Amino acid sequence: MKQVVVASGKGGTGKTSMVSSFAALTNAVFADCDVDAPNLHLILKPEITEKMPYEGMEVARIDEGKCIKCGECERACRFNAIENFKVIEEKCEGCGVCPLVCPVDAITLHKRVNGIVYVADTRFGDFVYGILSPGEEASGKLVTMVRKKAQEIAEKKGKDLIVIDAPAGIGCPVISSIGGTDLAVIVAEPTMAAIHDMERILKVAEHFNVPTVVCINKYDINEEQSRKIEEYCREKGIEILGKIPFNKKFTEAMVEGKNIIEYDEELGKIIREIWNRVEKKLEEKEKT
Amino acid sequence: MIITVASGKGGTGKTTVAVNLALAIEATLYDCDVEEPNANIFIKADLQKVDDVKLMNPVFDLQKCTFCKKCAEFCKYNAIAVLSSDVILFPELCSGCGGCKIVCPYDAISEGSRSIGEIYHGKNGIEIYQGVMNVGEARATPVVAKLKEYVKKDGISVLDAPPGNGCPVIETMHGSDFVILVTEPTPFGFHDFKIAYELAKKLDIPAGVVINRYGVGDDSVEKYCRDEGVDVLMKIPYSREIAELYSKGIPFASHIPEWRKKFQELYEVIG
Numbered sequence: 001m002k003q004v005v006v007a008s009g010k011g012g013t014g015k016t017s018m019v020s021s022f023a024a025l026t027n028a029v030f031a032d033c034d035v036d037a038p039n040l041h042l043i044l045k046p047e048i049t050e051k052m053p054y055e056g057m058e059v060a061r062i063d064e065g066k067c068i069k070c071g072e073c074e075r076a077c078r079f080n081a082i083e084n085f086k087v088i089e090e091k092c093e094g095c096g097v098c099p100l101v102c103p104v105d106a107i108t109l110h111k112r113v114n115g116i117v118y119v120a121d122t123r124f125g126d127f128v129y130g131i132l133s134p135g136e137e138a139s140g141k142l143v144t145m146v147r148k149k150a151q152e153i154a155e156k157k158g159k160d161l162i163v164i165d166a167p168a169g170i171g172c173p174v175i176s177s178i179g180g181t182d183l184a185v186i187v188a189e190p191t192m193a194a195i196h197d198m199e200r201i202l203k204v205a206e207h208f209n210v211p212t213v214v215c216i217n218k219y220d221i222n223e224e225q226s227r228k229i230e231e232y233c234r235e236k237g238i239e240i241l242g243k244i245p246f247n248k249k250f251t252e253a254m255v256e257g258k259n260i261i262e263y264d265e266e267l268g269k270i271i272r273e274i275w276n277r278v279e280k281k282l283e284e285k286e287k288t
Numbered sequence: 289m290i291i292t293v294a295s296g297k298g299g300t301g302k303t304t305v306a307v308n309l310a311l312a313i314e315a316t317l318y319d320c321d322v323e324e325p326n327a328n329i330f331i332k333a334d335l336q337k338v339d340d341v342k343l344m345n346p347v348f349d350l351q352k353c354t355f356c357k358k359c360a361e362f363c364k365y366n367a368i369a370v371l372s373s374d375v376i377l378f379p380e381l382c383s384g385c386g387g388c389k390i391v392c393p394y395d396a397i398s399e400g401s402r403s404i405g406e407i408y409h410g411k412n413g414i415e416i417y418q419g420v421m422n423v424g425e426a427r428a429t430p431v432v433a434k435l436k437e438y439v440k441k442d443g444i445s446v447l448d449a450p451p452g453n454g455c456p457v458i459e460t461m462h463g464s465d466f467v468i469l470v471t472e473p474t475p476f477g478f479h480d481f482k483i484a485y486e487l488a489k490k491l492d493i494p495a496g497v498v499i500n501r502y503g504v505g506d507d508s509v510e511k512y513c514r515d516e517g518v519d520v521l522m523k524i525p526y527s528r529e530i531a532e533l534y535s536k537g538i539p540f541a542s543h544i545p546e547w548r549k550k551f552q553e554l555y556e557v558i559g
Contacts, residue, residue: 009323009324010298010299010324010326011297011298011299011300011451012297012298012299012300012451013299016476034452036296036451036452036453036454036457037296037297037298037451037452037453037479037480037483039297039475039476039479039480042475042476042479057364058364076386076390078344078383078384078385078386079383079385080433088462090455090458090462090490090491091458091459091462093364093383093385094364095364095365095383095385095387096362096364096385096387097385097386097387097390100362100387100390100391101390132453132454134453134483134484134486134487134490135453135454135455135457135458135487135490135491136454136455139452139454139455140426167451167452168298168299168323168324168450168451168452169298169321169323169324169428169450169451169452170323170324170421170423171323171421171425171426171427171428171456172426172427172428173452173454174323175424175426190535191534191535191537192326192329192535192536192537193303193326193329193534193537196324196326196329197324197326200323200324200423203423203424204423204424207423207424208424221531221532221535222532222535222536225535225536248504251474251504251505254474254475254476254505255474255475255505255506257475
């Protein structure tokens with residue numbers, strides 16, 4: 001089974017628009033791993049077939065009746081999650097240190113539902129996505145759960161490809177999204193900020209031994225910066241799979257809940273060519 | 289006063305708003321998007337490293353260790369593997385909670401540390417502090433926490449938050465007096481804005497909205513704000529000029545003076 005991840009470092013470069021278009025072009029299982037702020041379901045419009053609670057980290061609770069206000073827990077907590085003998089749930093990691101140090105056994109750990117994983121049918125096929133409750137910890141673990149479920153579905157249905165929509169950034173959920181994939185498609189933008197971020201995400205992919213290719217979105221917003229991306233990639237031996245022009249039709253399609261393949265033939269053709277090159281890349285990799 | 293600029297969705301214009309606001313009102317800027325810090329691309333200060341972000345990591349004394357596995361059993365992160373005559377730590381899984389040291393009956397664990405990021409400071413017109421997480425690290429939150437130690441008690445501080453709604457965002461927002469939520473009038477922007485707004489409410493921080501790229505997409509954000517009673521503080525129209533200035537790393541309000549005034553007025557409203 002092959003896995004392709006679409007990532008970017010910087011947010012808002014067009015990852016999800018790209019992935020939603022790929023959905024129309026291949027019979028793969030799609031997985032939205034941007035569990036903090038998932039958007040792919042807004043285009044794929046899933047009919048949910050299975051729903052699983054995600055229990056991430058536990059949370060500490062202080063029994064006020066037993067608490068003697070000695071402050072041992074507050075001193076021991078490395079996450080500054082206890083203030084004035086109360087647990088700040090958003091900051092609690094559930095590490096278990098406070099119950100350990102409490103001299104009167106006033107603190108216990110409790111399960112909490114940190115999110116939900118959905119399995120769904122869409123007009124393009126199978127789709128798995130996760131939604132983290134706002135402000136919860138351990139999004140990387142939820143990403144892993146989404147990917148495992150996607151693999152299960154792919155195996156069950158005899159599909160040999162999974163396409164993953166990664167979150168922005170380079171931290172925990174991103175590492176969980178790109179680790180162990182066969183190809184990372186990095187969506188770049190010709191702005192100084194996005195180029196800076198692209199360089200960092202490329203380093204992360206390299207760190208985890210994932211081969212990369214780059215697409216330049218909105219390349220005509222600043223052609224000079226686009227050339228810089230091309231030069232950078234040439235130097236590093238990274239292939240550029242395509243350049244997508246800025247066009248308001250991408251937003252219009254999103255507002256209608258469609259991908260660009262469904263919305264505009266001409267722009268759709270550009271994405272189609274990019275997808276064909278992604279497939280070719282995967283075939284090449286298989287041969288080597 | 290501490291103002292956090294957040295959004296939920298990435299790429300809606302958090303950094304644009306944070307930078308232009310900080311410049312207009314001469315605030316100190318803190319780039320809390322430590323995974324992908326971008327604010328200094330616009331401020332162009334000569335940054336100097338002022339601090340290392342270290343995470344506690346256990347160090348095992350194999351002379352004292354009896355391989356009883358109490359540490360590994362305690363660790364909620366599965367960061368420790370105890371073998372018959374060795375102990376292995378997976379540092380990227382370790383949260384630095386320190387529990388293993390407490391549970392060890394033989395005093396065989398001491399505290400080491402490793403660097404997971406750095407804090408920078410510089411000045412160009414305004415002061416800027418920036419946190420940077422090392423590539424390959426998973427935990428952004430301790431870097432944000434370290435950076436926030438530099439937030440000044442007096443004066444105005446503007447914090448540029450990371451995208452998403454997870455732990456690094458909470459760490460950034462926590463203790464702020466006001467949250468500016470930057471969104472764009474698209475289904476993706478609207479969807480993530482609602483989550484970010486819920487988060488601000490949960491943390492009990494007053495919030496207002498800046499709609500960026502106003503004119504693209506639809507009016508669902510405005511409708512929602514009207515129904516929920518959230519103030520729309522500013523609308524930045526979609527303009528090729530602003531997009532181009534952004535791509536070159538130029539803060540648009542320092543290029544277009546009327547916008548500088550608008551950001552000052554925005555501060556008057558929330559300040």
